[in-house]
Amino acid sequence: MNAPHLTCPDPSDRPDLWPWSARRHDGVLHIGGLLATDIAHQWGTPIYVLDEGDLEGRALTWVSAMAEEFWDGYGMGGGSAYFAAKAFMSAGVIHTVTAAGMGVDTASLGELTCALEAGADPDRIGLHGNNKSDDEIRLAISAGERGIGRIVIDAPAEVERIATIARQLGRRARVMIRVTTGVHAGGHDFIATAHEDQKFGLSLVSGAAYRVARAVCETEELDFVGLHSHIGSQIFDLEAFTESASRLMGLAKQLAAEGIECREVDLGGGYAITYTAADPVPPTQKEVARSLATAVREACARHNLKVPHISIEPGRSTIGPTTVTLYRVGTVKRVPIDEGERLYVSVDGGMSDNIRPALYNAKYCVTLANRAPTGPTALSRIVGKHCESGDIIIADTLLPADVAPGDLLAVPATGAYGHAMSSNYNMLTRPGTLAVRDGEARWLIYPETVSDLLDRDATLNPQ
Numbered sequence: 226m227n228a229p230h231l232t233c234p235d236p237s238d239r240p241d242l243w244p245w246s247a248r249r250h251d252g253v254l255h256i257g258g259l260l261a262t263d264i265a266h267q268w269g270t271p272i273y274v275l276d277e278g279d280l281e282g283r284a285l286t287w288v289s290a291m292a293e294e295f296w297d298g299y300g301m302g303g304g305s306a307y308f309a310a311k312a313f314m315s316a317g318v319i320h321t322v323t324a325a326g327m328g329v330d331t332a333s334l335g336e337l338t339c340a341l342e343a344g345a346d347p348d349r350i351g352l353h354g355n356n357k358s359d360d361e362i363r364l365a366i367s368a369g370e371r372g373i374g375r376i377v378i379d380a381p382a383e384v385e386r387i388a389t390i391a392r393q394l395g396r397r398a399r400v401m402i403r404v405t406t407g408v409h410a411g412g413h414d415f416i417a418t419a420h421e422d423q424k425f426g427l428s429l430v431s432g433a434a435y436r437v438a439r440a441v442c443e444t445e446e447l448d449f450v451g452l453h454s455h456i457g458s459q460i461f462d463l464e465a466f467t468e469s470a471s472r473l474m475g476l477a478k479q480l481a482a483e484g485i486e487c488r489e490v491d492l493g494g495g496y497a498i499t500y501t502a503a504d505p506v507p508p509t510q511k512e513v514a515r516s517l518a519t520a521v522r523e524a525c526a527r528h529n530l531k532v533p534h535i536s537i538e539p540g541r542s543t544i545g546p547t548t549v550t551l552y553r554v555g556t557v558k559r560v561p562i563d564e565g566e567r568l569y570v571s572v573d574g575g576m577s578d579n580i581r582p583a584l585y586n587a588k589y590c591v592t593l594a595n596r597a598p599t600g601p602t603a604l605s606r607i608v609g610k611h612c613e614s615g616d617i618i619i620a621d622t623l624l625p626a627d628v629a630p631g632d633l634l635a636v637p638a639t640g641a642y643g644h645a646m647s648s649n650y651n652m653l654t655r656p657g658t659l660a661v662r663d664g665e666a667r668w669l670i671y672p673e674t675v676s677d678l679l680d681r682d683a684t685l686n687p688q
């Protein structure tokens with residue numbers, strides 16, 4: 226038995242699966258110039274290990290690819306990239322991606338506050354949300370000298386709500402309109418966001434997006450920046466993005482006929498990454514930017530429209546592959562199954578540090594990190610330590626048959642929506658995120674302690 230989906234290729238075989246600095250030397254996995262064994266020994270497990278050079282490289286590559294492909298010297302309106310901070314939020318990450326030239330896309334008071342506290346330029350911050358609170362809108366409008374660069378309107382009622390708060394603050398708010406273009410692509414149904422029957426955005430087909438854009442332009446307190454669409458997540462097929470872009474340009478044309486200019490059109494995030502050997506190699510960042518540019522240029526030529534500034538909001542593809550989760554193996558149990566037996570390999574984390582397999586049936590792969598994964602293999606299932614039988618990180622994999630307590634396991638591609646969606650189920654403490662680079666390490670997020678958890682218990686901490 227050696228089906229590719231059951232094994233985890235080493236960095237040298239599938240570099241797209243691993244952080245740039247990941248290597249195996251003398252059997253042991255290295256990341257950022259550090260041995261996985263040393264990392265686990267010094268900083269503990271489970272732990273998210275983030276290759277900071279890789280993050281910087283991906284951020285720089287998005288910025289340069291968008292700038293080059295949409296360069297105004299080609300008759301375009303320029304291009305930029307916003308990091309979708311929902312994938313992973315910390316001030317250190319915001320420093321790295323903004324220093325590389327990315328803006329920041331936020332979706333809550335917490336994300337917006339963290340971006341501002343981290344020193345991101347308010348002009349280059351966006352705020353999303355289908356149910357924004359007054360506090361969120363207020364902070365967005367009051368930040369910096371002119372408020373943040375774009376609040377993305379998600380419902381007709383937001384026109385008046387945002388205008389009212391802007392009036393109270395004596396400011397104008399810069400807004401975009403979130404458009405559902407009808408393109409439904411990729412991923413699990415929960416992660417697809419641009420088809421019609423769901424909570425996000427304003428429909429293009431029904432004319433709702435057009436009507437709200439007009440209402441914005443008739444509202445003094447609002448400054449219409451342009452259109453936005455996000456079609457879903459973990460999408461390999463570039464045609465889905467180009468089709469959506471071309472539909473958005475159709476709406477931009479319709480608005481232009483009314484004298485309404487879209488200065489900027491944001492095409493959202495959703496660009497796929499590799500999680501297992503069964504995944505195809507995803508398009509490069511440059512290929513993504515190039516096909517978006519081609520589609521936008523063609524659509525604008527068709528509509529005789531000046532090309533607006535184009536932005537994107539890649540989250541997963543900026544940070545997902547930069548991070549590896551290290552777990553320590555605890556209990557190993559042989560369980561008879563119809564076709565023989567399965568090794569249940571229990572690790573010291575689980576669904577609290579990676580909910581994606583349980584929530585979306587997402588697939589990951591795993592390899593031994595402390596020694597070469599050689600010798601006879603056994604069909605194995607990697608499970609966490611939660612009181613829940615669905616606490617499975619990897620349902621089927623081949624591991625060396627002698628996998629034993631104390632071994633270290635590495636799960637790549639956990640940088641996006643891993644820590645961001647982590648929980649304290651069973652009162653487990655959430656792992657820290659350690660940035661590694663050139664043999665140095667520092668915490669981006671400290672590991673939680675039991676005392677952090679108890680601090681929130683009102684009975685134990687009466688006020």
Ligand code: LLP
Pocket residue numbers: 309311312330353416418455457458459493494495496538539540541542581641642
């Ligand atoms: N922009 C908007 C408006 C979004 O809603 C999202 C993701 C992004 C950008 C970034 O998408 P990305 O490039 O990361 O695919 N928790 C799910 C993903 C939900 C994504 C929600 N919105 C997961 O773990 O797969």
